[in-house]
Amino acid sequence: MTETTLNDKNKGVTAGEGRYRALVTATSDVVYRMSPDWSVMQQLDSGGFLLDTGVPIKNWISKYIHPVDQQMVKDAIAEAISTKSMYELEHRVLMADGVTGWISSKAIPILDGEGNIIEWFGAATDITARKQMEEDLKQAMDAAEQQKRLYEVVTSNTPDLVYVFGLDYNFTFANPALLKMWGKTAEDAIGKSLLENGYEPWHAEMHEREIDHVASTKEIIRGEVAFPHATLGRRVYDYIFTPVINAQGEVEAVAGTTRDITEIKENEQRKNDFISMVSHELKTPLTSVISFVQVAQKRANQSNDKIAGDMLERAGKQLGKMTRMINGFLNVSRLESGRIQIDHQHFDLAVLLDEVQQDIASTTSSHKIVFEPVKETWVNADREKIEQVFNNLITNAVKYSPPGSAVHVAFDVVDNKVQVSVRDEGMGINKEDLPRLFERFYRVKETETNHIAGFGIGLYICSEIVKRHGGEIWVESQPGKGSTFYFTLPVVPSPEV
Numbered sequence: 001m002t003e004t005t006l007n008d009k010n011k012g013v014t015a016g017e018g019r020y021r022a023l024v025t026a027t028s029d030v031v032y033r034m035s036p037d038w039s040v041m042q043q044l045d046s047g048g049f050l051l052d053t054g055v056p057i058k059n060w061i062s063k064y065i066h067p068v069d070q071q072m073v074k075d076a077i078a079e080a081i082s083t084k085s086m087y088e089l090e091h092r093v094l095m096a097d098g099v100t101g102w103i104s105s106k107a108i109p110i111l112d113g114e115g116n117i118i119e120w121f122g123a124a125t126d127i128t129a130r131k132q133m134e135e136d137l138k139q140a141m142d143a144a145e146q147q148k149r150l151y152e153v154v155t156s157n158t159p160d161l162v163y164v165f166g167l168d169y170n171f172t173f174a175n176p177a178l179l180k181m182w183g184k185t186a187e188d189a190i191g192k193s194l195l196e197n198g199y200e201p202w203h204a205e206m207h208e209r210e211i212d213h214v215a216s217t218k219e220i221i222r223g224e225v226a227f228p229h230a231t232l233g234r235r236v237y238d239y240i241f242t243p244v245i246n247a248q249g250e251v252e253a254v255a256g257t258t259r260d261i262t263e264i265k266e267n268e269q270r271k272n273d274f275i276s277m278v279s280h281e282l283k284t285p286l287t288s289v290i291s292f293v294q295v296a297q298k299r300a301n302q303s304n305d306k307i308a309g310d311m312l313e314r315a316g317k318q319l320g321k322m323t324r325m326i327n328g329f330l331n332v333s334r335l336e337s338g339r340i341q342i343d344h345q346h347f348d349l350a351v352l353l354d355e356v357q358q359d360i361a362s363t364t365s366s367h368k369i370v371f372e373p374v375k376e377t378w379v380n381a382d383r384e385k386i387e388q389v390f391n392n393l394i395t396n397a398v399k400y401s402p403p404g405s406a407v408h409v410a411f412d413v414v415d416n417k418v419q420v421s422v423r424d425e426g427m428g429i430n431k432e433d434l435p436r437l438f439e440r441f442y443r444v445k446e447t448e449t450n451h452i453a454g455f456g457i458g459l460y461i462c463s464e465i466v467k468r469h470g471g472e473i474w475v476e477s478q479p480g481k482g483s484t485f486y487f488t489l490p491v492v493p494s495p496e497v
């Protein structure tokens with residue numbers, strides 16, 4: 001059938017249809033005309049979106065329709081022809097530039113006076129961008145759904161408590177372990193406040209202030225707290241609150257994880273009790289051995305038995321070491337249980353340092369211990385414990401530096417504080433170890449330190465003693481060059497004379 005004959009047959013087309021064609025042509029990306037059975041595409045104008053036909057073509061399906069959608073298009077056409085009703089479909093097309101696009105296509109049958117289809121008039125709009133957006137959205141939703149499933153699996157199988165607070169302090173998520181601890185279902189607990197979930201007022205208040213802090217500073221908070229478990233009774237928990245930050249960089253929620261550390265705490269307590277008990281039990285026999293050795297040494301000296309005298313002196317020194325070690329353990333357990341007492345008294349630090357110097361001179365010959373000249377400096381502190389800090393730092397300087405090297409001990413008054421320094425020329429300390437040095441039982445794991453005896457409690461005790469005096473303790477060190485340990489104490493005016 002040619003254009004002319006088709007146009008002749010079109011005589012029955014009304015003025016209304018003509019206007020409809022004009023409107024559709026103006027508002028669509030593509031307009032097309034099809035033969036009554038769709039076997040021939042009479043014409044296609046697309047303004048460059050699809051390839052224009054130019055002349056009527058028969059192979060339009062393979063030219064324009066994406067292979068996957070061809071059958072679907074054929075089915076829709078067959079349906080429209082059999083019902084003589086509008087053809088309407090969204091499907092993929094092969095675009096002019098060779099890539100795949102999407103169109104929303106509609107075609108109406110043009111009927112002659114007897115109701116026979118003369119031709120189909122179609123229009124289509126390019127919906128590639130919308131389809132792409134829908135596809136992206138679907139992918140994002142699938143990914144989010146998958147993430148959610150993943151988090152649910154992870155959080156539902158951990159014994160740790162995992163939860164999220166909204167900024168109004170209400171729970172927006174609680175994992176099964178937390179629900180079990182509360183003895184509640186998600187329906188009962190989600191959207192509820194801390195108080196409504198059974199927290200005591202002080203506890204709820206504390207967490208609310210912490211949520212405010214995390215929200216305003218974006219800082220992570222860590223703490224320890226006891227809470228009554230629904231079935232296990234009172235337990236001790238270690239918790240971390242972390243800010244949940246949105247795309248605009250604002251905190252939109254606070255996520256928390258909590259771990260039951262009751263057993264760790266109990267084990268620690270058992271260990272402390274054990275150390276404390278053993279140290280106490282060892283102290284009594286040690287004290288008697290020390291006095292026996294002293295008496296024996298005196299008698300050896302009186303009877304001019306030099307060999308026995310020397311041996312007993314050495315035994316005495318070793319016993320002194322043991323005593324210091326045991327006292328160290330006792331101090332740790334006292335610190336842990338809060339039983340350590342600071343007996344404040346006014347004294348001149350210069351006098352104490354002089355005593356320390358004499359003590360050290362009589363016990364250490366391997367190093368040059370240089371005590372820099374110091375001025376009278378009064379402090380209000382526990383004399384015995386400050387002496388212990390001096391001894392610990394000087395003993396460490398000797399322990400961790402080669403024989404023959406020098407150790408400098410000095411102090412200076414800066415801003416109403418006395419700043420003591422103990423400097424050595426020893427092995428120094430790696431940067432990674434510096435922050436943990438003052439922790440209980442922390443020892444540097446280096447081949448050089450492996451053979452040096454110790455328990456990692458000296459610096460912990462020093463730091464606790466100094467902190468309890470309102471002072472600070474720190475170290476500056478260069479591996480291979482040496483370390484300087486500093487501590488400060490507030491100074492007080494010298495007493496009236």
Ligand code: ADP
Nearest residue numbers: 396397400428443444454455456457458459483
């Ligand atoms: P200990 O000496 O019994 O191991 P401390 O608490 O006194 O315990 O010291 C902790 C760790 O710090 C030591 O194991 C050692 O590795 C390191 N350390 C302490 N003082 C020095 C120092 N002057 N030079 C180098 N390392 C040191």
